[in-house]
Amino acid sequence: MLKFKTRTSAFSFNSLDMRSSFQLLLIILFLAISPKSQAQEKALAPENDLCLKCHTHQTFTFHNNLTKKEDKRMMNPLYILDKNHFATGVHAKFKCTDCHSADYTTYPHNAELKLEPLSTCLDCHGGDAKYAAYQFEKIDEEFQKSVHFQKSGESFTCSKCHNQHYYQAKSRTSSEVGDIVSFSNDMCMSCHSNNTKFQLINDTLKPALATIHEWLPNQELHFKKVRCIECHTQVVDSLSVSHNILPKEKALKNCVECHSKNSMLEASLYKYKNIQSRSEQGKLNSIISNKSYVIGAYQNVWLNNLSILIFVLTMIGICIHLIARIIKK
Amino acid sequence: MSENKIYLYPVWVRIWHGLNALCILTLIITGINLQFSNPGFELINFNLAINLHNIAGILLSVNYLFFFFGNILSSNNKYYRLKMKGLFKKMTVQADYYTSGMFKDEPHPFPISEKRKFNPMQKVMYVVVMYIFVPGVIITGLALLFPETIIQEVYTVSGIFITAVFHASLGFLISIFLIDHLYVCTIGKHPLKNFKSMINGYHDLSEH
Numbered sequence: 358m359l360k361f362k363t364r365t366s367a368f369s370f371n372s373l374d375m376r377s378s379f380q381l382l383l384i385i386l387f388l389a390i391s392p393k394s395q396a397q398e399k400a401l402a403p404e405n406d407l408c409l410k411c412h413t414h415q416t417f418t419f420h421n422n423l424t425k426k427e428d429k430r431m432m433n434p435l436y437i438l439d440k441n442h443f444a445t446g447v448h449a450k451f452k453c454t455d456c457h458s459a460d461y462t463t464y465p466h467n468a469e470l471k472l473e474p475l476s477t478c479l480d481c482h483g484g485d486a487k488y489a490a491y492q493f494e495k496i497d498e499e500f501q502k503s504v505h506f507q508k509s510g511e512s513f514t515c516s517k518c519h520n521q522h523y524y525q526a527k528s529r530t531s532s533e534v535g536d537i538v539s540f541s542n543d544m545c546m547s548c549h550s551n552n553t554k555f556q557l558i559n560d561t562l563k564p565a566l567a568t569i570h571e572w573l574p575n576q577e578l579h580f581k582k583v584r585c586i587e588c589h590t591q592v593v594d595s596l597s598v599s600h601n602i603l604p605k606e607k608a609l610k611n612c613v614e615c616h617s618k619n620s621m622l623e624a625s626l627y628k629y630k631n632i633q634s635r636s637e638q639g640k641l642n643s644i645i646s647n648k649s650y651v652i653g654a655y656q657n658v659w660l661n662n663l664s665i666l667i668f669v670l671t672m673i674g675i676c677i678h679l680i681a682r683i684i685k686k
Numbered sequence: 687m688s689e690n691k692i693y694l695y696p697v698w699v700r701i702w703h704g705l706n707a708l709c710i711l712t713l714i715i716t717g718i719n720l721q722f723s724n725p726g727f728e729l730i731n732f733n734l735a736i737n738l739h740n741i742a743g744i745l746l747s748v749n750y751l752f753f754f755f756g757n758i759l760s761s762n763n764k765y766y767r768l769k770m771k772g773l774f775k776k777m778t779v780q781a782d783y784y785t786s787g788m789f790k791d792e793p794h795p796f797p798i799s800e801k802r803k804f805n806p807m808q809k810v811m812y813v814v815v816m817y818i819f820v821p822g823v824i825i826t827g828l829a830l831l832f833p834e835t836i837i838q839e840v841y842t843v844s845g846i847f848i849t850a851v852f853h854a855s856l857g858f859l860i861s862i863f864l865i866d867h868l869y870v871c872t873i874g875k876h877p878l879k880n881f882k883s884m885i886n887g888y889h890d891l892s893e894h
Contacts, residue, residue, distance in 0.1 A: 574736045578833045612732035617724045652850070653723035653732075660851070664858050671862055675869045678784075682873075685789045 401444055404452045408461070413440045419465065438522055446523045456521065478515040492596060499593060499600040507604075509558045517558070518544045528598055541584040541598075572610075587615070587622065616653035692800055694889040699762060702753050703884060709746035712738055714861050721854060743827045750824055753816070765803040766813055776806035788873070798889055808870075815863050819856050826853035 401409070411417045414432060421428040443449060453461065456476045460467060482493040500506055505513045515521075527540040548554045548563070555563040570576050588609035590599035614621045695703075716739040719729045730738070757763040779795045784807075787795070796805040804812060826849050829836050837845040871880040883889045 572733070574733070574740075575833060611725070612736075613723045613725045613728060616720070616732060618722075652720050655847070655850070656721075657851070660855070667858075667862060671865055675865070678869075681789060 401440070402450055402452045404454070407464075408453045409438065409440060411464075412436055412438050442523045445525060446521075447526055448521055448524070478519070478521070495593075495596060496600050499591075499596065502591075503600060503602040504604045505602055513558060517548070520547075535582070538582060538584050541586060542580065545585045569605075583615070583622070592621070613653065616651060618654065618656055620651060620654035622651060622654060690891045691888040692798075692891060693887055694798070694800070694803055695884060695887040696760070696762070697887070698752075698756055698760070700884060700887055702749060702756065705749050706746065706753070709742045709749060710860065710864060712742035713746065713857065714864070716742065717854070717857050740831060743824075743831070746820075747824045747828065750820060764801075766809070766816070768809060768813055773806060773810070777810060780805045780807040784873075798891070811863065811866075815860065819860050819863070823853060823856040823860060826850075826856065 411432065415437065416429050417432050418427055418429045420426075458470050458473050460470055479493060479497060482488050482491065483497075484494070500515075505517070525540065527537050531537050531540070548557075549566060550563065552563050567576065570579075573579055586599055586602070589602055589605075591601040591603060592599050593601065609621075716730060716735040719735040720732070720739060723732050723735075729735075757766065776796070783792065783795050794805075796802060829849050830846070830853060833846055836849055839845060840848060872878075874880055879890060
Protein backbone atom coordinates (compact mmCIF):
# COMPACT_ATOMS: atom_id res chain seq x y z
CA MET A 358 0.00 0.00 0.00
CA LEU A 359 1.23 3.44 -0.91
CA LYS A 360 0.57 6.72 0.81
CA PHE A 361 1.07 10.29 -0.23
CA LYS A 362 -0.20 13.67 0.86
CA THR A 363 -1.92 16.34 -1.14
CA ARG A 364 -2.49 19.93 -0.09
CA THR A 365 -5.99 19.26 1.23
CA SER A 366 -6.20 15.73 2.52
CA ALA A 367 -4.42 12.49 2.92
CA PHE A 368 -5.49 9.45 0.94
CA SER A 369 -4.44 5.92 1.04
CA PHE A 370 -4.95 3.79 -1.99
CA ASN A 371 -5.78 0.20 -2.18
CA SER A 372 -5.57 -2.08 -5.16
CA LEU A 373 -8.71 -2.32 -7.23
CA ASP A 374 -11.38 -3.94 -5.14
CA MET A 375 -13.72 -6.74 -6.08
CA ARG A 376 -16.43 -4.50 -7.51
CA SER A 377 -14.04 -2.67 -9.78
CA SER A 378 -12.57 -5.97 -10.86
CA PHE A 379 -16.03 -7.23 -11.74
CA GLN A 380 -16.69 -4.09 -13.80
CA LEU A 381 -13.40 -4.56 -15.60
CA LEU A 382 -14.23 -8.19 -16.25
CA LEU A 383 -17.51 -7.11 -17.85
CA ILE A 384 -15.65 -4.58 -20.02
CA ILE A 385 -13.14 -7.22 -21.06
CA LEU A 386 -15.96 -9.67 -21.93
CA PHE A 387 -17.70 -6.96 -23.95
CA LEU A 388 -14.49 -6.14 -25.79
CA ALA A 389 -13.82 -9.82 -26.41
CA ILE A 390 -17.11 -10.33 -28.24
CA SER A 391 -16.73 -7.21 -30.38
CA PRO A 392 -14.97 -8.13 -33.67
CA LYS A 393 -13.57 -4.59 -34.08
CA SER A 394 -12.05 -4.75 -30.64
CA GLN A 395 -10.54 -8.11 -31.36
CA ALA A 396 -8.62 -6.52 -34.23
CA GLN A 397 -7.53 -3.75 -31.92
CA GLU A 398 -6.33 -6.15 -29.27
CA LYS A 399 -4.25 -7.90 -31.89
CA ALA A 400 -2.56 -4.68 -32.91
CA LEU A 401 -1.66 -3.57 -29.41
CA ALA A 402 0.77 -5.32 -27.11
CA PRO A 403 -1.23 -7.42 -24.60
CA GLU A 404 1.05 -6.20 -21.82
CA ASN A 405 -0.58 -2.77 -22.22
CA ASP A 406 -4.05 -3.97 -21.33
CA LEU A 407 -3.71 -3.11 -17.67
CA CYS A 408 -2.44 0.42 -18.37
CA LEU A 409 -5.08 1.09 -20.99
CA LYS A 410 -7.87 -0.01 -18.68
CA CYS A 411 -7.48 3.34 -16.92
CA HIS A 412 -5.59 5.43 -19.46
CA THR A 413 -8.33 5.27 -22.08
CA HIS A 414 -11.00 6.63 -19.78
CA GLN A 415 -11.96 10.06 -18.53
CA THR A 416 -12.14 8.88 -14.92
CA PHE A 417 -10.46 6.36 -12.65
CA THR A 418 -11.69 4.80 -9.45
CA PHE A 419 -9.72 4.04 -6.33
CA HIS A 420 -10.44 3.01 -2.78
CA ASN A 421 -10.10 5.98 -0.47
CA ASN A 422 -8.80 4.60 2.79
CA LEU A 423 -9.66 7.81 4.61
CA THR A 424 -13.36 7.81 3.75
CA LYS A 425 -13.47 4.01 3.27
CA LYS A 426 -15.33 4.63 0.03
CA GLU A 427 -14.75 4.15 -3.68
CA ASP A 428 -13.64 7.47 -5.11
CA LYS A 429 -14.04 8.39 -8.74
CA ARG A 430 -11.67 11.06 -10.02
CA MET A 431 -11.00 12.73 -13.36
CA MET A 432 -8.03 11.49 -15.32
CA ASN A 433 -5.59 14.18 -16.41
CA PRO A 434 -6.66 14.74 -20.06
CA LEU A 435 -3.02 14.62 -21.16
CA TYR A 436 -2.79 11.05 -19.85
CA ILE A 437 -5.82 9.72 -21.71
CA LEU A 438 -5.04 7.69 -24.81
CA ASP A 439 -7.25 6.98 -27.79
CA LYS A 440 -6.89 3.22 -28.17
CA ASN A 441 -7.98 3.12 -31.83
CA HIS A 442 -5.65 5.96 -32.71
CA PHE A 443 -2.79 4.31 -30.81
CA ALA A 444 -3.31 1.11 -32.82
CA THR A 445 -2.67 3.03 -36.06
CA GLY A 446 0.59 4.59 -34.87
CA VAL A 447 4.13 3.43 -35.61
CA HIS A 448 4.58 2.42 -31.97
CA ALA A 449 1.35 0.42 -31.71
CA LYS A 450 3.13 -2.80 -30.88
CA PHE A 451 5.29 -1.25 -28.20
CA LYS A 452 4.80 -2.03 -24.55
CA CYS A 453 4.12 1.05 -22.41
CA THR A 454 7.15 0.12 -20.37
CA ASP A 455 9.39 0.29 -23.43
CA CYS A 456 9.42 4.05 -22.94
CA HIS A 457 7.85 4.56 -19.49
CA SER A 458 9.40 3.20 -16.30
CA ALA A 459 8.64 -0.46 -15.57
CA ASP A 460 7.63 0.69 -12.08
CA TYR A 461 4.42 2.08 -13.58
CA THR A 462 3.13 -1.48 -13.60
CA THR A 463 2.31 -1.09 -9.91
CA TYR A 464 -0.90 0.70 -9.08
CA PRO A 465 -1.36 3.24 -7.59
CA HIS A 466 1.74 4.66 -9.25
CA ASN A 467 4.55 5.98 -7.16
CA ALA A 468 4.32 9.78 -7.45
CA GLU A 469 8.09 10.05 -7.68
CA LEU A 470 8.04 8.21 -11.00
CA LYS A 471 6.98 11.44 -12.66
CA LEU A 472 10.37 12.89 -11.82
CA GLU A 473 12.21 10.25 -13.84
CA PRO A 474 13.17 11.48 -17.30
CA LEU A 475 11.40 9.71 -20.16
CA SER A 476 13.33 7.97 -22.89
CA THR A 477 13.89 10.35 -25.77
CA CYS A 478 13.29 9.50 -29.44
CA LEU A 479 17.00 9.51 -30.19
CA ASP A 480 17.61 6.98 -27.41
CA CYS A 481 16.09 4.42 -29.76
CA HIS A 482 16.31 6.02 -33.19
CA GLY A 483 19.78 7.55 -32.97
CA GLY A 484 22.66 5.59 -34.48
CA ASP A 485 20.43 2.70 -35.49
CA ALA A 486 21.20 1.28 -38.93
CA LYS A 487 17.55 0.21 -39.27
CA TYR A 488 16.50 3.86 -39.28
CA ALA A 489 19.47 5.20 -41.28
CA ALA A 490 17.18 6.34 -44.12
CA TYR A 491 15.28 8.61 -41.72
CA GLN A 492 18.54 10.43 -40.76
CA PHE A 493 17.43 11.14 -37.21
CA GLU A 494 20.78 12.75 -36.34
CA LYS A 495 20.45 15.14 -39.29
CA ILE A 496 16.87 15.87 -38.25
CA ASP A 497 18.09 16.67 -34.74
CA GLU A 498 20.81 18.92 -36.17
CA GLU A 499 18.26 20.81 -38.30
CA PHE A 500 15.76 20.96 -35.44
CA GLN A 501 18.37 22.61 -33.20
CA LYS A 502 18.56 25.49 -35.70
CA SER A 503 14.79 25.87 -35.63
CA VAL A 504 12.91 28.65 -33.90
CA HIS A 505 11.26 26.07 -31.64
CA PHE A 506 14.59 24.93 -30.20
CA GLN A 507 16.14 28.40 -30.24
CA LYS A 508 13.27 29.82 -28.16
CA SER A 509 12.41 26.89 -25.92
CA GLY A 510 15.58 24.81 -25.79
CA GLU A 511 15.50 21.21 -24.56
CA SER A 512 11.95 21.59 -23.28
CA PHE A 513 10.78 21.54 -26.88
CA THR A 514 10.99 17.81 -27.38
CA CYS A 515 10.20 15.81 -30.53
CA SER A 516 6.92 14.79 -28.95
CA LYS A 517 5.64 18.37 -28.95
CA CYS A 518 4.91 17.81 -32.64
CA HIS A 519 5.27 14.06 -33.07
CA ASN A 520 2.92 12.45 -30.60
CA GLN A 521 4.70 9.16 -29.90
CA HIS A 522 1.43 7.36 -29.21
CA TYR A 523 -0.21 8.16 -32.51
CA TYR A 524 2.59 9.09 -34.90
CA GLN A 525 2.46 7.73 -38.46
CA ALA A 526 5.24 8.07 -41.03
CA LYS A 527 2.70 9.54 -43.47
CA SER A 528 5.15 11.22 -45.84
CA ARG A 529 6.73 7.83 -46.46
CA THR A 530 3.67 5.63 -46.42
CA SER A 531 0.74 7.61 -47.80
CA SER A 532 -0.08 7.64 -51.49
CA GLU A 533 -2.20 10.77 -51.10
CA VAL A 534 -0.61 14.20 -51.01
CA GLY A 535 -3.73 15.52 -49.24
CA ASP A 536 -3.27 12.94 -46.53
CA ILE A 537 0.36 13.99 -46.01
CA VAL A 538 -0.68 17.66 -45.90
CA SER A 539 -3.46 17.24 -43.34
CA PHE A 540 -1.35 15.00 -41.10
CA SER A 541 1.53 17.48 -41.19
CA ASN A 542 -0.64 20.56 -40.61
CA ASP A 543 -2.51 18.90 -37.76
CA MET A 544 0.85 18.67 -35.96
CA CYS A 545 1.33 22.45 -36.23
CA MET A 546 -2.31 23.20 -35.44
CA SER A 547 -2.30 21.02 -32.33
CA CYS A 548 -0.50 23.94 -30.64
CA HIS A 549 -0.96 26.90 -32.99
CA SER A 550 -4.74 26.67 -32.91
CA ASN A 551 -4.98 25.53 -29.29
CA ASN A 552 -4.12 28.00 -26.54
CA THR A 553 -3.94 25.30 -23.86
CA LYS A 554 -1.17 23.46 -25.68
CA PHE A 555 0.43 26.63 -27.03
CA GLN A 556 0.87 27.93 -23.50
CA LEU A 557 2.70 24.80 -22.41
CA ILE A 558 5.82 26.45 -23.85
CA ASN A 559 4.72 30.03 -24.29
CA ASP A 560 3.24 32.64 -21.95
CA THR A 561 1.43 34.55 -24.66
CA LEU A 562 -1.80 33.71 -26.43
CA LYS A 563 -1.51 31.83 -29.69
CA PRO A 564 -1.21 34.10 -32.72
CA ALA A 565 -4.40 34.63 -34.75
CA LEU A 566 -3.45 32.56 -37.79
CA ALA A 567 -6.29 33.69 -40.02
CA THR A 568 -5.39 37.36 -39.43
CA ILE A 569 -1.65 36.86 -39.89
CA HIS A 570 -2.27 35.04 -43.18
CA GLU A 571 -4.85 37.53 -44.42
CA TRP A 572 -2.50 38.53 -47.24
CA LEU A 573 -2.64 35.00 -48.63
CA PRO A 574 -5.25 34.65 -51.40
CA ASN A 575 -7.52 31.62 -51.02
CA GLN A 576 -6.24 31.12 -47.49
CA GLU A 577 -8.48 28.13 -46.76
CA LEU A 578 -7.39 26.33 -49.91
CA HIS A 579 -3.72 26.95 -49.18
CA PHE A 580 -4.13 25.59 -45.64
CA LYS A 581 -5.82 22.51 -47.04
CA LYS A 582 -3.52 21.83 -49.97
CA VAL A 583 -0.01 22.68 -48.77
CA ARG A 584 1.82 22.14 -45.54
CA CYS A 585 2.65 25.00 -43.16
CA ILE A 586 6.29 23.88 -43.41
CA GLU A 587 6.32 24.67 -47.15
CA CYS A 588 6.77 28.34 -46.28
CA HIS A 589 7.92 28.08 -42.68
CA THR A 590 11.01 25.88 -43.05
CA GLN A 591 14.34 25.96 -44.77
CA VAL A 592 14.19 23.14 -47.33
CA VAL A 593 17.04 20.65 -47.04
CA ASP A 594 17.23 18.39 -50.08
CA SER A 595 18.72 15.42 -48.25
CA LEU A 596 15.87 15.30 -45.72
CA SER A 597 12.43 13.92 -46.45
CA VAL A 598 10.82 16.54 -44.23
CA SER A 599 12.52 19.79 -43.40
CA HIS A 600 12.85 20.35 -39.63
CA ASN A 601 14.39 23.80 -39.48
CA ILE A 602 11.26 25.82 -38.64
CA LEU A 603 12.11 29.44 -39.39
CA PRO A 604 11.23 32.50 -37.30
CA LYS A 605 8.12 34.18 -38.70
CA GLU A 606 10.11 37.07 -40.23
CA LYS A 607 11.98 34.58 -42.40
CA ALA A 608 8.89 32.69 -43.60
CA LEU A 609 8.45 32.59 -47.35
CA LYS A 610 6.11 35.30 -48.60
CA ASN A 611 6.91 35.18 -52.29
CA CYS A 612 4.08 33.59 -54.28
CA VAL A 613 6.17 32.76 -57.35
CA GLU A 614 8.49 30.50 -55.36
CA CYS A 615 5.68 27.94 -55.63
CA HIS A 616 3.60 29.42 -58.44
CA SER A 617 6.14 29.00 -61.22
CA LYS A 618 7.38 26.36 -63.60
CA ASN A 619 10.27 25.46 -61.32
CA SER A 620 8.00 25.42 -58.32
CA MET A 621 9.65 25.04 -54.94
CA LEU A 622 6.92 22.51 -54.15
CA GLU A 623 8.68 20.06 -56.45
CA ALA A 624 11.54 20.07 -53.95
CA SER A 625 9.31 19.75 -50.91
CA LEU A 626 5.72 18.52 -50.97
CA TYR A 627 5.85 16.82 -54.36
CA LYS A 628 9.31 15.35 -54.02
CA TYR A 629 7.88 12.13 -52.71
CA LYS A 630 8.38 10.30 -55.96
CA ASN A 631 7.38 7.13 -54.21
CA ILE A 632 3.86 8.52 -53.91
CA GLN A 633 3.25 7.68 -57.54
CA SER A 634 4.84 4.27 -57.35
CA ARG A 635 2.78 3.53 -54.25
CA SER A 636 -0.44 4.60 -55.87
CA GLU A 637 -0.16 1.63 -58.24
CA GLN A 638 -1.97 3.41 -61.03
CA GLY A 639 0.64 3.07 -63.73
CA LYS A 640 2.36 5.88 -65.57
CA LEU A 641 -0.53 7.04 -67.77
CA ASN A 642 -2.97 7.26 -64.89
CA SER A 643 -0.49 9.16 -62.79
CA ILE A 644 -0.36 11.82 -65.52
CA ILE A 645 -4.15 12.00 -65.85
CA SER A 646 -4.88 11.81 -62.15
CA ASN A 647 -3.42 15.17 -61.29
CA LYS A 648 -4.91 15.75 -57.86
CA SER A 649 -3.53 19.21 -57.45
CA TYR A 650 -3.40 22.35 -59.50
CA VAL A 651 -0.93 25.07 -58.68
CA ILE A 652 -1.35 28.21 -60.80
CA GLY A 653 1.89 28.81 -62.66
CA ALA A 654 3.44 25.51 -61.62
CA TYR A 655 1.16 23.42 -63.78
CA GLN A 656 2.15 23.83 -67.40
CA ASN A 657 1.06 21.03 -69.66
CA VAL A 658 3.55 20.77 -72.54
CA TRP A 659 0.89 19.65 -75.04
CA LEU A 660 -1.50 22.46 -74.18
CA ASN A 661 1.35 24.98 -74.19
CA ASN A 662 2.53 23.84 -77.63
CA LEU A 663 -1.02 23.76 -79.00
CA SER A 664 -1.68 27.29 -77.77
CA ILE A 665 1.59 28.52 -79.27
CA LEU A 666 0.67 26.86 -82.60
CA ILE A 667 -2.81 28.48 -82.65
CA PHE A 668 -1.32 31.86 -81.75
CA VAL A 669 1.40 31.65 -84.41
CA LEU A 670 -1.06 30.53 -87.13
CA THR A 671 -3.41 33.39 -86.21
CA MET A 672 -0.59 35.92 -86.43
CA ILE A 673 0.67 34.47 -89.75
CA GLY A 674 -2.88 34.64 -91.19
CA ILE A 675 -3.28 38.25 -90.07
CA CYS A 676 0.16 39.24 -91.41
CA ILE A 677 -0.51 37.69 -94.84
CA HIS A 678 -3.91 39.42 -95.01
CA LEU A 679 -2.43 42.73 -93.90
CA ILE A 680 0.40 42.52 -96.45
CA ALA A 681 -2.14 41.71 -99.20
CA ARG A 682 -4.20 44.77 -98.14
CA ILE A 683 -1.14 47.02 -98.19
CA ILE A 684 -0.09 45.75 -101.65
CA LYS A 685 -3.65 46.20 -102.99
CA LYS A 686 -3.77 49.77 -101.68
CA MET B 687 -25.82 63.81 -88.91
CA SER B 688 -25.19 62.88 -92.50
CA GLU B 689 -27.73 60.64 -94.20
CA ASN B 690 -24.97 58.16 -94.83
CA LYS B 691 -24.63 57.47 -91.14
CA ILE B 692 -26.81 55.15 -89.10
CA TYR B 693 -27.02 55.01 -85.32
CA LEU B 694 -25.97 51.40 -84.72
CA TYR B 695 -24.45 51.28 -81.26
CA PRO B 696 -26.74 52.62 -78.49
CA VAL B 697 -25.17 54.13 -75.36
CA TRP B 698 -25.67 51.05 -73.18
CA VAL B 699 -23.95 48.81 -75.76
CA ARG B 700 -21.01 51.19 -75.98
CA ILE B 701 -20.66 51.43 -72.18
CA TRP B 702 -20.87 47.66 -71.88
CA HIS B 703 -18.38 47.17 -74.74
CA GLY B 704 -15.86 49.67 -73.31
CA LEU B 705 -15.99 48.16 -69.83
CA ASN B 706 -15.84 44.65 -71.28
CA ALA B 707 -12.75 45.56 -73.31
CA LEU B 708 -11.02 47.01 -70.24
CA CYS B 709 -11.81 43.96 -68.14
CA ILE B 710 -10.81 41.47 -70.85
CA LEU B 711 -7.48 43.23 -71.45
CA THR B 712 -6.74 43.29 -67.70
CA LEU B 713 -7.72 39.63 -67.41
CA ILE B 714 -5.54 38.55 -70.34
CA ILE B 715 -2.45 40.44 -69.12
CA THR B 716 -2.81 39.31 -65.51
CA GLY B 717 -3.82 35.81 -66.64
CA ILE B 718 -0.64 35.39 -68.70
CA ASN B 719 1.30 36.75 -65.73
CA LEU B 720 -0.23 34.12 -63.43
CA GLN B 721 0.02 31.19 -65.84
CA PHE B 722 3.66 31.83 -66.72
CA SER B 723 4.87 33.35 -63.45
CA ASN B 724 8.54 33.02 -62.71
CA PRO B 725 10.76 34.39 -59.95
CA GLY B 726 13.11 35.91 -62.56
CA PHE B 727 10.41 37.37 -64.79
CA GLU B 728 7.34 39.01 -63.38
CA LEU B 729 5.46 41.62 -65.39
CA ILE B 730 3.23 42.30 -62.42
CA ASN B 731 3.76 41.18 -58.82
CA PHE B 732 1.98 37.83 -58.41
CA ASN B 733 -0.18 38.95 -55.51
CA LEU B 734 -1.19 42.15 -57.32
CA ALA B 735 -1.91 40.12 -60.47
CA ILE B 736 -4.19 37.80 -58.45
CA ASN B 737 -6.09 40.77 -56.98
CA LEU B 738 -6.40 42.58 -60.32
CA HIS B 739 -7.51 39.35 -62.02
CA ASN B 740 -10.16 38.77 -59.34
CA ILE B 741 -11.48 42.35 -59.45
CA ALA B 742 -11.55 42.45 -63.26
CA GLY B 743 -13.21 39.02 -63.32
CA ILE B 744 -15.99 40.10 -60.95
CA LEU B 745 -16.51 43.34 -62.92
CA LEU B 746 -16.66 41.35 -66.16
CA SER B 747 -19.25 39.00 -64.64
CA VAL B 748 -21.49 41.88 -63.52
CA ASN B 749 -20.99 43.57 -66.88
CA TYR B 750 -21.94 40.34 -68.63
CA LEU B 751 -25.28 40.34 -66.79
CA PHE B 752 -25.75 43.91 -68.06
CA PHE B 753 -25.15 42.62 -71.62
CA PHE B 754 -27.27 39.48 -71.17
CA PHE B 755 -30.35 41.22 -69.78
CA GLY B 756 -29.80 44.30 -71.99
CA ASN B 757 -29.99 42.01 -74.99
CA ILE B 758 -33.17 40.36 -73.71
CA LEU B 759 -34.89 43.64 -72.89
CA SER B 760 -33.82 45.62 -75.96
CA SER B 761 -34.02 44.96 -79.69
CA ASN B 762 -30.26 44.35 -79.77
CA ASN B 763 -30.89 40.61 -79.46
CA LYS B 764 -32.04 40.45 -83.11
CA TYR B 765 -28.41 40.73 -84.23
CA TYR B 766 -27.51 37.56 -82.31
CA ARG B 767 -30.26 35.29 -83.64
CA LEU B 768 -28.74 32.58 -85.77
CA LYS B 769 -30.72 31.02 -88.59
CA MET B 770 -29.10 27.69 -89.23
CA LYS B 771 -30.59 27.31 -92.72
CA GLY B 772 -27.97 28.34 -95.28
CA LEU B 773 -25.66 29.60 -92.53
CA PHE B 774 -22.63 27.64 -93.71
CA LYS B 775 -23.07 28.88 -97.28
CA LYS B 776 -23.39 32.48 -96.08
CA MET B 777 -20.23 32.07 -94.02
CA THR B 778 -18.37 30.70 -97.04
CA VAL B 779 -19.49 33.72 -99.09
CA GLN B 780 -18.19 36.04 -96.35
CA ALA B 781 -14.90 34.09 -96.10
CA ASP B 782 -14.52 34.38 -99.88
CA TYR B 783 -14.99 38.13 -99.57
CA TYR B 784 -12.29 38.41 -96.87
CA THR B 785 -9.81 36.24 -98.77
CA SER B 786 -10.44 37.36 -102.33
CA GLY B 787 -13.47 39.60 -103.02
CA MET B 788 -12.29 42.58 -100.98
CA PHE B 789 -9.03 42.64 -102.93
CA LYS B 790 -10.99 42.79 -106.20
CA ASP B 791 -13.15 45.67 -104.95
CA GLU B 792 -16.23 43.45 -105.05
CA PRO B 793 -19.20 44.81 -103.07
CA HIS B 794 -19.61 43.60 -99.50
CA PRO B 795 -21.91 40.53 -99.67
CA PHE B 796 -23.65 41.45 -96.39
CA PRO B 797 -23.52 45.24 -96.07
CA ILE B 798 -24.24 46.77 -92.67
CA SER B 799 -27.74 48.12 -92.17
CA GLU B 800 -30.03 48.79 -89.24
CA LYS B 801 -31.33 45.26 -89.68
CA ARG B 802 -27.90 43.67 -90.07
CA LYS B 803 -25.12 44.80 -87.76
CA PHE B 804 -22.93 41.71 -88.18
CA ASN B 805 -21.97 39.69 -91.22
CA PRO B 806 -22.59 35.89 -90.92
CA MET B 807 -19.02 35.14 -89.79
CA GLN B 808 -19.10 37.88 -87.18
CA LYS B 809 -22.53 36.75 -86.00
CA VAL B 810 -21.41 33.14 -85.43
CA MET B 811 -18.18 34.29 -83.80
CA TYR B 812 -19.95 36.74 -81.46
CA VAL B 813 -22.63 34.21 -80.51
CA VAL B 814 -19.98 31.58 -79.71
CA VAL B 815 -17.87 34.05 -77.74
CA MET B 816 -20.68 35.85 -75.90
CA TYR B 817 -22.90 32.84 -75.19
CA ILE B 818 -20.35 30.01 -74.78
CA PHE B 819 -16.79 31.24 -74.15
CA VAL B 820 -17.51 34.23 -71.88
CA PRO B 821 -20.16 32.48 -69.72
CA GLY B 822 -17.80 29.48 -69.57
CA VAL B 823 -14.86 31.57 -68.43
CA ILE B 824 -17.10 33.40 -65.91
CA ILE B 825 -18.52 30.20 -64.42
CA THR B 826 -15.10 28.50 -64.13
CA GLY B 827 -13.58 31.76 -62.86
CA LEU B 828 -16.20 32.22 -60.15
CA ALA B 829 -15.76 28.55 -59.19
CA LEU B 830 -12.01 29.12 -58.82
CA LEU B 831 -12.74 32.23 -56.76
CA PHE B 832 -14.73 29.99 -54.39
CA PRO B 833 -12.82 26.70 -54.77
CA GLU B 834 -14.74 25.07 -51.93
CA THR B 835 -17.75 24.93 -54.28
CA ILE B 836 -15.92 22.75 -56.80
CA ILE B 837 -16.42 18.98 -56.77
CA GLN B 838 -13.26 17.60 -55.14
CA GLU B 839 -12.59 14.80 -57.56
CA VAL B 840 -14.07 13.69 -60.86
CA TYR B 841 -13.06 10.03 -60.96
CA THR B 842 -9.41 10.41 -60.03
CA VAL B 843 -8.85 13.91 -61.39
CA SER B 844 -9.00 16.98 -59.17
CA GLY B 845 -12.10 19.12 -59.80
CA ILE B 846 -10.02 22.27 -59.39
CA PHE B 847 -7.54 20.97 -61.94
CA ILE B 848 -10.27 20.39 -64.58
CA THR B 849 -11.88 23.76 -63.82
CA ALA B 850 -8.54 25.58 -64.04
CA VAL B 851 -7.56 23.95 -67.34
CA PHE B 852 -10.98 24.86 -68.82
CA HIS B 853 -10.66 28.40 -67.47
CA ALA B 854 -7.19 28.92 -68.94
CA SER B 855 -8.16 27.32 -72.28
CA LEU B 856 -11.29 29.47 -72.63
CA GLY B 857 -9.25 32.52 -71.63
CA PHE B 858 -6.76 31.66 -74.35
CA LEU B 859 -9.51 31.25 -77.00
CA ILE B 860 -10.99 34.62 -75.98
CA SER B 861 -7.50 36.16 -76.39
CA ILE B 862 -7.26 34.72 -79.91
CA PHE B 863 -10.76 36.07 -80.63
CA LEU B 864 -9.64 39.50 -79.39
CA ILE B 865 -6.66 39.52 -81.78
CA ASP B 866 -8.93 38.57 -84.72
CA HIS B 867 -11.63 41.00 -83.59
CA LEU B 868 -9.19 43.91 -83.41
CA TYR B 869 -7.72 43.07 -86.80
CA VAL B 870 -11.06 42.62 -88.59
CA CYS B 871 -12.15 45.99 -87.17
CA THR B 872 -9.35 47.65 -89.10
CA ILE B 873 -10.78 46.39 -92.39
CA GLY B 874 -12.55 49.26 -94.15
CA LYS B 875 -11.66 52.47 -95.94
CA HIS B 876 -9.93 53.82 -92.88
CA PRO B 877 -8.48 51.44 -90.26
CA LEU B 878 -9.78 53.51 -87.33
CA LYS B 879 -13.35 54.12 -88.62
CA ASN B 880 -14.86 51.16 -86.79
CA PHE B 881 -13.13 52.11 -83.54
CA LYS B 882 -14.62 55.62 -83.83
CA SER B 883 -18.06 54.07 -84.42
CA MET B 884 -17.78 52.21 -81.13
CA ILE B 885 -17.19 55.57 -79.42
CA ASN B 886 -19.76 57.81 -81.12
CA GLY B 887 -22.30 55.10 -81.96
CA TYR B 888 -22.66 55.97 -85.65
CA HIS B 889 -21.66 53.76 -88.54
CA ASP B 890 -20.65 55.46 -91.80
CA LEU B 891 -22.42 53.71 -94.69
CA SER B 892 -20.27 55.47 -97.29
CA GLU B 893 -17.59 53.00 -96.28
CA HIS B 894 -19.16 50.33 -98.48
